[in-house]
Amino acid sequence: MRLPAGGQGLVVQKYGGTSVASAELIRSVAQRICRAQADGRQVVAVVSAMGDTTDRLLALAREVSDRPNPRELDLLQSTGETVAVTLVAMAIEALGTPAISLTGGQAGIRTSALHGRARIEGVDTRRLHRELDAGNVVVVAGFQGVTEEMDVTTFGRGGSNITAVALAAALKAALVENYTDVEGIYTADPRLEPRARRLRDISYQEMMELATWGAQVMHPRAVELAALYNVPVLVASSFSEAPGTLIHSEVTMEDVNRLRGIAADASIAKITVLGVPDRPGIAAALFEPLAAAGISVDVIVQNASVERVTDLTFTVARGDLATSLETVRPVAKGMGALDVISDATVAKVSAVGTGMQNAPGYAARMFRALAAASINIEMITTSEIRITCIVAESQLKQAVRVLHEVFDLESEASSP
Amino acid sequence: MRLPAGGQGLVVQKYGGTSVASAELIRSVAQRICRAQADGRQVVAVVSAMGDTTDRLLALAREVSDRPNPRELDLLQSTGETVAVTLVAMAIEALGTPAISLTGGQAGIRTSALHGRARIEGVDTRRLHRELDAGNVVVVAGFQGVTEEMDVTTFGRGGSNITAVALAAALKAALVENYTDVEGIYTADPRLEPRARRLRDISYQEMMELATWGAQVMHPRAVELAALYNVPVLVASSFSEAPGTLIHSEVTMEDVNRLRGIAADASIAKITVLGVPDRPGIAAALFEPLAAAGISVDVIVQNASVERVTDLTFTVARGDLATSLETVRPVAKGMGALDVISDATVAKVSAVGTGMQNAPGYAARMFRALAAASINIEMITTSEIRITCIVAESQLKQAVRVLHEVFDLESEASSP
Numbered sequence: 043m044r045l046p047a048g049g050q051g052l053v054v055q056k057y058g059g060t061s062v063a064s065a066e067l068i069r070s071v072a073q074r075i076c077r078a079q080a081d082g083r084q085v086v087a088v089v090s091a092m093g094d095t096t097d098r099l100l101a102l103a104r105e106v107s108d109r110p111n112p113r114e115l116d117l118l119q120s121t122g123e124t125v126a127v128t129l130v131a132m133a134i135e136a137l138g139t140p141a142i143s144l145t146g147g148q149a150g151i152r153t154s155a156l157h158g159r160a161r162i163e164g165v166d167t168r169r170l171h172r173e174l175d176a177g178n179v180v181v182v183a184g185f186q187g188v189t190e191e192m193d194v195t196t197f198g199r200g201g202s203n204i205t206a207v208a209l210a211a212a213l214k215a216a217l218v219e220n221y222t223d224v225e226g227i228y229t230a231d232p233r234l235e236p237r238a239r240r241l242r243d244i245s246y247q248e249m250m251e252l253a254t255w256g257a258q259v260m261h262p263r264a265v266e267l268a269a270l271y272n273v274p275v276l277v278a279s280s281f282s283e284a285p286g287t288l289i290h291s292e293v294t295m296e297d298v299n300r301l302r303g304i305a306a307d308a309s310i311a312k313i314t315v316l317g318v319p320d321r322p323g324i325a326a327a328l329f330e331p332l333a334a335a336g337i338s339v340d341v342i343v344q345n346a347s348v349e350r351v352t353d354l355t356f357t358v359a360r361g362d363l364a365t366s367l368e369t370v371r372p373v374a375k376g377m378g379a380l381d382v383i384s385d386a387t388v389a390k391v392s393a394v395g396t397g398m399q400n401a402p403g404y405a406a407r408m409f410r411a412l413a414a415a416s417i418n419i420e421m422i423t424t425s426e427i428r429i430t431c432i433v434a435e436s437q438l439k440q441a442v443r444v445l446h447e448v449f450d451l452e453s454e455a456s457s458p
Numbered sequence: 459m460r461l462p463a464g465g466q467g468l469v470v471q472k473y474g475g476t477s478v479a480s481a482e483l484i485r486s487v488a489q490r491i492c493r494a495q496a497d498g499r500q501v502v503a504v505v506s507a508m509g510d511t512t513d514r515l516l517a518l519a520r521e522v523s524d525r526p527n528p529r530e531l532d533l534l535q536s537t538g539e540t541v542a543v544t545l546v547a548m549a550i551e552a553l554g555t556p557a558i559s560l561t562g563g564q565a566g567i568r569t570s571a572l573h574g575r576a577r578i579e580g581v582d583t584r585r586l587h588r589e590l591d592a593g594n595v596v597v598v599a600g601f602q603g604v605t606e607e608m609d610v611t612t613f614g615r616g617g618s619n620i621t622a623v624a625l626a627a628a629l630k631a632a633l634v635e636n637y638t639d640v641e642g643i644y645t646a647d648p649r650l651e652p653r654a655r656r657l658r659d660i661s662y663q664e665m666m667e668l669a670t671w672g673a674q675v676m677h678p679r680a681v682e683l684a685a686l687y688n689v690p691v692l693v694a695s696s697f698s699e700a701p702g703t704l705i706h707s708e709v710t711m712e713d714v715n716r717l718r719g720i721a722a723d724a725s726i727a728k729i730t731v732l733g734v735p736d737r738p739g740i741a742a743a744l745f746e747p748l749a750a751a752g753i754s755v756d757v758i759v760q761n762a763s764v765e766r767v768t769d770l771t772f773t774v775a776r777g778d779l780a781t782s783l784e785t786v787r788p789v790a791k792g793m794g795a796l797d798v799i800s801d802a803t804v805a806k807v808s809a810v811g812t813g814m815q816n817a818p819g820y821a822a823r824m825f826r827a828l829a830a831a832s833i834n835i836e837m838i839t840t841s842e843i844r845i846t847c848i849v850a851e852s853q854l855k856q857a858v859r860v861l862h863e864v865f866d867l868e869s870e871a872s873s874p
Binding site: 107110114124127 | 515519521533536563
């Protein structure tokens with residue numbers, strides 16, 4: 043059966059770097075693509091660079107320059123995806139299915155000129171439609187586009203998923219299938235909680251919270267884009283036939299009322315500025331230099347002021363701790379703070395679920411469960427559908443298990 | 459001193475794969491480019507893929523497909539040059555000189571759609587001029603261009619040199635500097651004849667004969683293009699400061715009358731079709747299937763016919779021998795030939811020089827010198843400025859030395 047280009051017969055499959063890390067894996071990806079084609083679907087495949095290619099290219103860049111130009115870095119990195127798409131297209135053709143590879147620019151992906159973190163400004167789908175109409179599987183290089191001047195750009199984190207979602211939106215595809223090295227989204231990291239269960243589906247909003255707070259499957263930027271265009275995304279493993287997890291807007295009523303997962307992140311550090319005068323502009327003075335240094339500040343907690351003096355605590359990625367301290371110390375001194383202290387042995391644990399919006403009491407249950415396990419909560423922050431606690435890294439695994447159990451995540455259909 | 463873009467202040471430097479095979483070599487290439495820029499010249503640098511990159515990419519292609527699509531192969535291979543130009547541009551910028559890398563397409567190189575051996579149809583120099591006017595060193599990926607549809611093409615053999623010459627012609631540059639791993643063009647291969655001398659200059663025509671007959675420095679297609687646009691090309695080593703050899707049209711009178719070099723090629727094989735009926739169309743019937751199989755036939759000799767039966771001998775690249783025999787045997791049988799025999803232990807030695815055009819006697823001296831050294835000549839073929847003999851491979855080195863001596867190539871300025 044042949045379907046017209048675009049619409050419900052079209053699927054965008056995305057294959058991450060680990061799925062195409064070798065010639066053998068590329069042949070297996072080609073087989074999966076050909077099966078979808080044989081099922082009567084049109085396939086646009088978005089492919090990332092093979093395995094550690096991007097890291098190797100960046101290492102080369104560092105060998106020739108301490109501060110490589112972002113435009114050159116983009117063109118350099120883009121070759122990784124380009125190599126992968128040509129090989130995937132060849133492997134598909136070797137199975138007797140016509141295929142063509144396209145770079146981001148050839149696929150019509152136009153972006154801003156912000157090298158290293160370009161935004162898609164539009165997709166000119168003419169070539170894509172022409173190739174699909176000609177009966178080709180179209181294999182598109184992820185993570186890249188071109189500016190109006192035809193300079194190559196990359197999207198930064200979440201790159202290839204952003205390409206897949208953007209193409210699905212532009213082509214009005216029925217589905218994005220995001221093939222990666224995990225079998226879907228779990229109620230917790232299975233390495234921390236062996237009883238973690240794969241979720242059948244999850245809402246965009248829940249996925250965004252999970253992604254930020256530890257799940258590495260799909261960057262929040264890509265999830266956000268999928269939510270914006272209401273593109274359903276199936277997360278599944280390219281190494282198995284397991285059914286995966288569907289990210290979409292129509293989560294069943296049963297699941298809406300549930301807590302969906304426990305996210306964990308051990309790679310953080312905590313910085314506390316002690317004895318800060320409590321006056322307007324203090325927070326901006328502290329965090330603006332960090333932003334200028336490219337450091338993302340995560341959880342921020344400010345104690346209630348005592349005699350117009352307060353303590354301000356925040357977390358950063360552990361790899362950013364040294365630079366953060368260098369940046370913050372002179373500022374803190376300048377504003378008359380007493381001291382700056384840090385702790386690189388903390389971790390984040392979060393409970394996530396749209397169910398929280400409707401039912402109170404989740405936070406209390408979470409704090410009680412952690413206390414019962416003698417886990418001290420150092421900081422707390424919440425969103426509408428998430429509660430996050432900072433705990434000692436040594437207690438992270440235990441915290442995940444305690445919460446997984448208290449919220450009954452192991453079982454398929456119970457409610458809290 | 460800053461000069462306007464194009465014209466006499468502009469030089470196109472070309473760096474081959476061995477010249478950019480490592481980060482260290484790339485930094486040294488960047489230094490050479492910056493020196494030229496500091497001398498007040500504008501520089502367009504054309505760069506090949508690092509070291510064995512192209513071979514590695516082709517090996518990957520073979521791992522996923524027995525017969526990779528030429529379009530995909532072109533896009534795949536083009537990434538090798540793209541990686542190299544970004545690294546060279548970064549290395550130049552690290553030395554404080556502004557630089558930008560351009561793919562063949564970005565540099566405006568438009569080609570035919572004949573993948574793997576595309577021809578340049580034109581160069582749109584607008585972006586090149588804009589970047590040069592902005593004070594940038596422009597680093598262009600060699601070997602590649604794009605079709606009207608923006609599909610990436612490659613030029614096949616001689617690729618990056620073709621890019622360099624085409625850009626020099628389009629930008630009206632004063633000179634192409636072809637940096638490679640040899641110090642210039644020699645009177646003979648120094649591995650065969652240690653007394654070989656570097657030529658100060660050589661004509662396009664002589665260079666074409668030398669290139670075909672063994673010198674691997676610059677493919678005849680690139681030399682032909684340089685001759686067509688009268689672009690002078692300096693061949694020099696990127697590993698030394700030796701002055702190199704200038705390929706141009708104005709060879710001095712002194713040198714015009716000389717024999718310039720001895721070329722040698724040991725990688726050939728000889729095929730003889732015995733007892734062929736001597737009637738029209740026989741040669742075409744034999745050679746057309748070889749051409750169809752992509753096999754270049756080189757020296758062809760047909761014996762004088764005896765009783766309307768003749769022997770036909772020709773040479774092919776040694777790597778093509780097996781396929782050639784498979785192709786020729788059924789054809790020869792079909793035309794009633796007695797037998798097909800082959801010899802993979804032969805080699806070619808050639809004497810080259812425009813001087814031959816004006817002075818007879820070179821051939822006689824060559825044959826006499828070889829005979830005096832007991833070297834048997836199996837086949838002979840000549841052009842206006844070249845005499846080629848097929849000899850036993852075991853006697854090739856001796857043949858080169860004998861001819862180098864008899865034509866007095868060791869000394870700078872003697873005439874024959």
